[in-house]
Amino acid sequence: MARTIAKDHDLKRAHILRTAAVVFADQGFDRASMSLLARECGISKANIYHYYNGKMAILFDILDSYLKALRDRVIAVEITDENPEQTLQDIITEILLAYQGADHEHQVQISAMSALPHAQQEQLRGYQRALVRFVDTAIRANAPGVFAANAGKLRATTMSVFGMLNWYYMWNSGAGPQARDDYARLVCQMTLNGVKGL
Amino acid sequence: MARTIAKDHDLKRAHILRTAAVVFADQGFDRASMSLLARECGISKANIYHYYNGKMAILFDILDSYLKALRDRVIAVEITDENPEQTLQDIITEILLAYQGADHEHQVQISAMSALPHAQQEQLRGYQRALVRFVDTAIRANAPGVFAANAGKLRATTMSVFGMLNWYYMWNSGAGPQARDDYARLVCQMTLNGVKGL
DNA sequence: CCTACCGATCGGTAGG
DNA sequence: CCTACCGATCGGTAGG
Numbered sequence: 001m002a003r004t005i006a007k008d009h010d011l012k013r014a015h016i017l018r019t020a021a022v023v024f025a026d027q028g029f030d031r032a033s034m035s036l037l038a039r040e041c042g043i044s045k046a047n048i049y050h051y052y053n054g055k056m057a058i059l060f061d062i063l064d065s066y067l068k069a070l071r072d073r074v075i076a077v078e079i080t081d082e083n084p085e086q087t088l089q090d091i092i093t094e095i096l097l098a099y100q101g102a103d104h105e106h107q108v109q110i111s112a113m114s115a116l117p118h119a120q121q122e123q124l125r126g127y128q129r130a131l132v133r134f135v136d137t138a139i140r141a142n143a144p145g146v147f148a149a150n151a152g153k154l155r156a157t158t159m160s161v162f163g164m165l166n167w168y169y170m171w172n173s174g175a176g177p178q179a180r181d182d183y184a185r186l187v188c189q190m191t192l193n194g195v196k197g198l
Numbered sequence: 199m200a201r202t203i204a205k206d207h208d209l210k211r212a213h214i215l216r217t218a219a220v221v222f223a224d225q226g227f228d229r230a231s232m233s234l235l236a237r238e239c240g241i242s243k244a245n246i247y248h249y250y251n252g253k254m255a256i257l258f259d260i261l262d263s264y265l266k267a268l269r270d271r272v273i274a275v276e277i278t279d280e281n282p283e284q285t286l287q288d289i290i291t292e293i294l295l296a297y298q299g300a301d302h303e304h305q306v307q308i309s310a311m312s313a314l315p316h317a318q319q320e321q322l323r324g325y326q327r328a329l330v331r332f333v334d335t336a337i338r339a340n341a342p343g344v345f346a347a348n349a350g351k352l353r354a355t356t357m358s359v360f361g362m363l364n365w366y367y368m369w370n371s372g373a374g375p376q377a378r379d380d381y382a383r384l385v386c387q388m389t390l391n392g393v394k395g396l
Numbered sequence: 397c398c399t400a401c402c403g404a405t406c407g408g409t410a411g412g
Numbered sequence: 413c414c415t416a417c418c419g420a421t422c423g424g425t426a427g428g
Contacts, residue, residue, distance in 0.1 A: 021320030028313065034427060044398050045428085051369065055427065111309050115226065156384055159369045160362045167361030171353070186354055190392030207416090232407060242418055374406075379404065 013051045016041055016100050017065070020058045025104035029059060029112035059112060060120050064107040067127035074097050075134050084141035085192060093184035095131075095165055100180060103169045110166070135161060143195050157195050161187060206222040209346050211249045215240055215263070218256045224304035226311035229259060257310060265325035271296050273332050282339035283390060289336050291382035293329075293363055298378060301367045308364075333359060341393045355393050359385060 017020060019041045033172045034055060038045040052058045078092050079087050099106060113121060136158045139148050147154040164187050217239045220232045223301060232253060236243040251257045275292050277285050297304060334356045338345050345352040362385050370377060 028228060028310075030226060031313070033425085037427095038397055046399085049428070050397075108340030115229070137308045153384070155369070156381055157388075159365065160385065160388060163362040163368075164358045164362075166365060167357065169355045170361075184352055186351070186392065187358065190355075190358060193391035194388030231405080232403090243407090243421085244416055247408070248416065 008049075009047045012043075016043075016048060016051055016063055017058065021062050021104040021108055024059065024062070024112060025107040029055075029108065029115055056116060057110070060116055061111055061115075062105060063113060063118075063124050064120075066102060066109070067124055070095075070098050070102075071127045072129050074131055077159075079138070081141075084130065084138065085188070088135075088142060088189040088191070089184060091135060092161065092165070092188050093181055094133075096180040096184050097177060098166065099165070099168065100175070100177070104174045106166070106169055130157060132162065139195070142192055146195055154197070159190060160194075161191055203239070205348070206247075210241075213251055214241075214246060215256065216260055219260050219264075219271075219302040219306055220258065220352070222310060223305040227253075227306065227313055231384075254314060256285055257306070258314055260303060261307055261311060261322050262318075264300065264307070265322055268293075268296050268300075269325045269328050272329055272378065277336070279339075282336065283386070286333075286340060286389065287382060287386040288384050289333060290363070291379055293333075293368065294382050295375060297363070297366065298373070301371045304364070304367055330356060330360065337389065340374070344393055348392045351354040355389060358392075359389055 006159060020037055022138070023037050023040055027036065034045050038048055074091060074094050078093050096132065102120065107145060116124070139158055139161070140154055170181065172183070175183070218235055221235050221238055225234065232243050232246060236246055239246065250259070271291050274346060275285075275289050311322060314322070334352065337356055337359070338352055366381065371380070373381070
């Protein structure tokens, strides 16, 4: 009995979370009212407060669950020391595939993360940093000599990759696995040829 | 007499515009109140309405003047048919230099443009499209054979460049001309080697 | 799980 | 009769 209720509770909470990501992304966090969110969820506004303590708590849960899952999925990619090029491409592909279907969460991350308290922002940035470090290491493995001589170059190259990946939803948000795999190859190629060409 | 007053009017309007870009970027457009903007401008809230018809009129003016000037500055870059590589690098450098000191406007563009009416958004997107077309043409000139065989590749490459450039403020916003020139070389190199490497 | 309702603050405008 | 400008407050709505 209690389990049935608890299960329904989690399902409903997850539904609110997903709906909120869409509403916050479409309207913007500040102008998306709790009334609208309730309407979109098919429940009353007061009922939302049974699952979340406030509007910011929903925002934090969206980004915390999204970024944590993204990090865990990407750092699980197997690293083969014998083939650093393939490893980098595997990682980039995994990121682009993880982005698939998460455009709303991605947009909320970019537009609304700054609305959170500093401590919560710092926690979220921790997930982002772990991801950046992981990609950073994979890129460095492809040209250790170059980067040993120029530390700033590695950072610039890594941030270039994230620039390309994080901009992807702006021009190809509906892309499927094939298009994402293709783009991963292009990004990987630009990165490798770029850094080795110096 | 009338000219002196008019001149002061324009200067004051420009001051409101610049201050609003900073306030809107820091606080977010929706949560930045007109009261705060007035305080930051050192004038009364009512006085702002002498220069602008409303909050959205300020937002539109920020983005319209910024994007128009950006477009005009970049498409003024001289194109030399004999040296398409140098032309591409000149264009990328000009964009990064135009971004310098405009981080607030850039951030407002990304986070608040969607708050405007569709007609105004469309006008702003016109400036963006002109810029994209210009870069697109410059990239195509570097590998006509490759892109004739693969139209989607050109678009992906162009959007990669904008991803790298538009992400720059996220990790090196305070960069000076030297750092921007360095990064322009890296972006150009990644782009050229990437598309020619296929 | 809802209706009813609050303190506060919003963008915008009144009179002078 | 104009422009430029202010203190005070409007109607309406936000999160809770």
